[in-house]
Amino acid sequence: MVTRRELLGSSAAVALAGLTGMGLAGCGKETKPAEQGVTGSARFSWWGGDQRAKETREVIKSFQADHPGATISAQFSDWGSYWQKLSTTAAGGNLPDVMQMDVTHVKLFVSSNQLLALDEKTLGLAETDKDLLAPGTVDGKLYAVGTGGNMSTLMYNQTALDQAGMPVPAEGFNWDTLASYAVQLQKKLPTDRWVIDAGYASIWWEIFLRQRNKEIWTDDGKIAYSKDDVLDWFNYWYDLQRAGVVVPPGKAPNAASGETADSPFALGFTVLGPEWSNLFTTAASLTKDKVEITRTPTGGTMAGDSINPTMQWSISAQSKKVELANTFVSYLLHNEKAITTIGLDRGVPGDPAARKIVTPTLTPNEKLVVQFLEKYGKSGRPVSVLLPEHAEQVTDALTQAGDALRLEKSTPTAAADTFWDQAQKISKS
Amino acid sequence: MTSGPLTTAAVAAPAVARGPGGLSSKTKESIAGYVFMAPFLIGLFGLSLVPIIASSLLSFTDYNLLTAPTWVGLDNYRALLADGHYRKSLVVTFVFVGLSVPTTLLAALVLAAVLNRGIRGLAIYRAVFYVPSLLGGSVAIAVLWRQLFADGGVVNRLLGFFGWEHPPAWLVDPDFTLQTLVILSVWQFGAPMIIFLAGLRQIPADLYEAARVDGAGRLAQFFRITIPLLTPLVLFNLIMQMIGAFQAFTSAYVISGGKGGPLDSTLFYTLYLYIQGFGYLHMGYASAMAWVLLVIIGAFTALIFATSRHWVFYMEQQ
Numbered sequence: 219m220v221t222r223r224e225l226l227g228s229s230a231a232v233a234l235a236g237l238t239g240m241g242l243a244g245c246g247k248e249t250k251p252a253e254q255g256v257t258g259s260a261r262f263s264w265w266g267g268d269q270r271a272k273e274t275r276e277v278i279k280s281f282q283a284d285h286p287g288a289t290i291s292a293q294f295s296d297w298g299s300y301w302q303k304l305s306t307t308a309a310g311g312n313l314p315d316v317m318q319m320d321v322t323h324v325k326l327f328v329s330s331n332q333l334l335a336l337d338e339k340t341l342g343l344a345e346t347d348k349d350l351l352a353p354g355t356v357d358g359k360l361y362a363v364g365t366g367g368n369m370s371t372l373m374y375n376q377t378a379l380d381q382a383g384m385p386v387p388a389e390g391f392n393w394d395t396l397a398s399y400a401v402q403l404q405k406k407l408p409t410d411r412w413v414i415d416a417g418y419a420s421i422w423w424e425i426f427l428r429q430r431n432k433e434i435w436t437d438d439g440k441i442a443y444s445k446d447d448v449l450d451w452f453n454y455w456y457d458l459q460r461a462g463v464v465v466p467p468g469k470a471p472n473a474a475s476g477e478t479a480d481s482p483f484a485l486g487f488t489v490l491g492p493e494w495s496n497l498f499t500t501a502a503s504l505t506k507d508k509v510e511i512t513r514t515p516t517g518g519t520m521a522g523d524s525i526n527p528t529m530q531w532s533i534s535a536q537s538k539k540v541e542l543a544n545t546f547v548s549y550l551l552h553n554e555k556a557i558t559t560i561g562l563d564r565g566v567p568g569d570p571a572a573r574k575i576v577t578p579t580l581t582p583n584e585k586l587v588v589q590f591l592e593k594y595g596k597s598g599r600p601v602s603v604l605l606p607e608h609a610e611q612v613t614d615a616l617t618q619a620g621d622a623l624r625l626e627k628s629t630p631t632a633a634a635d636t637f638w639d640q641a642q643k644i645s646k647s
Numbered sequence: 648m649t650s651g652p653l654t655t656a657a658v659a660a661p662a663v664a665r666g667p668g669g670l671s672s673k674t675k676e677s678i679a680g681y682v683f684m685a686p687f688l689i690g691l692f693g694l695s696l697v698p699i700i701a702s703s704l705l706s707f708t709d710y711n712l713l714t715a716p717t718w719v720g721l722d723n724y725r726a727l728l729a730d731g732h733y734r735k736s737l738v739v740t741f742v743f744v745g746l747s748v749p750t751t752l753l754a755a756l757v758l759a760a761v762l763n764r765g766i767r768g769l770a771i772y773r774a775v776f777y778v779p780s781l782l783g784g785s786v787a788i789a790v791l792w793r794q795l796f797a798d799g800g801v802v803n804r805l806l807g808f809f810g811w812e813h814p815p816a817w818l819v820d821p822d823f824t825l826q827t828l829v830i831l832s833v834w835q836f837g838a839p840m841i842i843f844l845a846g847l848r849q850i851p852a853d854l855y856e857a858a859r860v861d862g863a864g865r866l867a868q869f870f871r872i873t874i875p876l877l878t879p880l881v882l883f884n885l886i887m888q889m890i891g892a893f894q895a896f897t898s899a900y901v902i903s904g905g906k907g908g909p910l911d912s913t914l915f916y917t918l919y920l921y922i923q924g925f926g927y928l929h930m931g932y933a934s935a936m937a938w939v940l941l942v943i944i945g946a947f948t949a950l951i952f953a954t955s956r957h958w959v960f961y962m963e964q965q
Contacts, residue, residue, distance in 0.1 A: 298905070301925075302925050305711075305712040305713060305925075305928060306712060308712065308713050309712045309713065326711070326713060326928070327713065329714075330711075330713035330714040332713060467816070467819045467909075468798045468816035468819045468820075469798060607711070607927075607928070608927070610926065610927065611926075611927050614906060614922075617906070617908070618908065618910060618911070621908060621909045621910050622910055625819070625820070625821065625909065625910070627821070627910065
């Protein structure tokens with residue numbers, strides 16, 4: 219999942235704009251369940267930048283004020299080192315009581331018995347969108363609760379489209395209409411501006427596949443799409459590339475870093491692009507132009523997009539402070555102060571009540587994101603399978619195939635062959 | 648970590664002084680010696696030796712950190728042979744070592760020879776040339792490098808100024824990315840340069856004098872006196888630079904965004920090891936890679952030592 223990497227690589231940048239909130243919500247002020255025995259000390263860890271750290275510490279402070287005798291000791295780091303630390307502390311049997319989890323790691327942590335099965339009642343999850351619970355559920359048991367949701371979007375530069383005298387991409391766009399629109403648009407763009415960046419390994423890849431297949435992975439981690447799907451996808455972008463609507467790779471040399479600020483869209487070289495909803499406000503803040511989002515192009519036989527948990531909350535299976543941990547997670551999800559302090563930084567809250575609490579505190583662009591999820595979340599199709607441990611390795615193989623095509627070092631057929639062989643090999647080992 | 652042994656020593660010392668049949672002064676001295684060595688010994692055994700042994704065992708296992716390792720025998724080593732990325736990382740690393748080490752040594756030697764001619768402000772130049780060695784391995788410099796070699800970066804503007812209309816896309820074109828890293832590495836020639844400079848100063852002046860009397864020109868002096876007498880330092884620098892180059896990591900990690908791209912063109916051995924170990928959690932595989940790297944570096948070092956008796960010249964032997 220490229221997407222994850224983009225999303226998380228840029229967590230520092232995300233924090234800047236304070237994108238997203240947490241929490242599902244519910245009952246307004248304070249959760250009732252699991253109130254007794256919440257004294258002592260629990261450890262809590264997350265990844266993210268300084269802004270997120272500041273907000274999270276504020277929430278911890280108010281939690282401690284509301285629960286005399288309870289202490290939460292906080293640790294945070296950036297995405298890369300977070301997983302190193304978490305894996306090594308897990309190896310030492312010393313995981314933090316409460317931790318920020320991610321869909322890329324849930325399966326691994328659950329299969330090695332590191333996470334506690336959560337109780338929906340204790341955490342008050344009755345109203346929570348199922349989209350935020352399913353990706354943390356293994357064999358019918360919940361191990362990770364979505365902190366909030368995000369969705370893939372088609373982001374466009376309204377100002378640039380106005381200047382070109384082109385209509386905005388209609389929300390019913392499918393892949394074919396997008397392609398013909400792109401060709402038409404390119405003719406009206408000034409030199410040094412292109413329609414889009416090549417999307418071989420973009421966040422749209424999975425959506426394209428899910429429009430044609432039930433899921434991308436089987437339950438036991440095998441590839442669930444066909445080589446023809448890969449070839450069609452590569453051909454689609456290769457044709458666009460040949461048509462001259464794709465930005466040359468040299469224009470955004472740092473794009474590999476995954477930082478939103480380094481993307482050709484943020485640098486003003488492209489006017490359309492795939493983007494996660496929770497990175498939209500960051501992307502919008504990087505340009506003076508007016509930027510908007512609409513739904514990812516449709517295609518295939520069914521919906522491919524879905525609301526995904528931006529992050530998740532999990533509790534360690536070895537925790538000796540289960541009650542305190544439960545109370546704290548509940549607080550993060552339902553407490554009004556917690557919800558408004560974090561805003562959209564951890565995704566759009568998955569519960570209507572929490573969204574109601576957070577919305578009045580948001581900027582116009584953030585409100586747009588909440589509306590987007592409310593509007594398109596229902597037409598999406600929730601993911602029903604967990605990412606296998608080797609998903610990242612397959613993503614890296616996809617990135618490499620995309621690079622080869624982008625740099626014209628390969629043809630779609632050859633690149634699809636190479637990728638297919640690698641992906642099969644990786645998911646068998 | 649050190650407080651334990653030190654406390655023991657503090658208690659032990661007066662006890663010895665008081666006791667009638669106390670320890671001999673020689674024993675006392677060696678106890679003190681070991682106490683002083685304790686921080687190092689604890690570090691060596693606790694932080695280096697035990698993990699090294701553990702990694703050698705792990706290299707025969709399948710281990711993802713979260714579940715107990717399972718024994719797989721030589722599977723990891725066998726898998727290395729079939730791994731295309733691994734082969735590519737070997738090629739990239741050998742090319743990098745082959746290009747960067749000789750170039751660095753040459754630059755260091757030439758600069759040292761120039762600086763040794765007694766120019767004014769030598770101390771300043773020495774410091775200026777040495778600074779990159781201190782900074783060059785850092786993340787900040789790698790980030791700076793990325794900016795310098797970017798599409799509209801300083802390097803390409805300079806090349807454009809000198810009339811190169813379509814300079815290479817250094818960071819995007821896989822044919823050029825590795826060169827960028829080689830240049831970054833060569834730029835850090837300061838450390839070997841300082842060593843060469845020290846060596847140059849130790850060559851006795853009477854040798855040059857005698858040579859001049861015999862009618863040798865400057866070039867002849869350089870190749871017949873300077874170079875031979877510097878060979879022990881060339882040997883030292885060669886080995887140190889080579890070992891360092893085989894383990895190069897930071898620059899490639901930063902410049903490629905941690906993935907060794909584009910198209911594996913900056914996939915240094917240690918970077919691939921890191922990706923396998925900490926990215927994919929294939930700790931057993933990564934351990935096997937580490938041991939193979941140890942063997943490779945050991946073999947090259949041994950090779951250089953073996954040939955050294957043919958080209959390294961020690962004055963005392965004369």
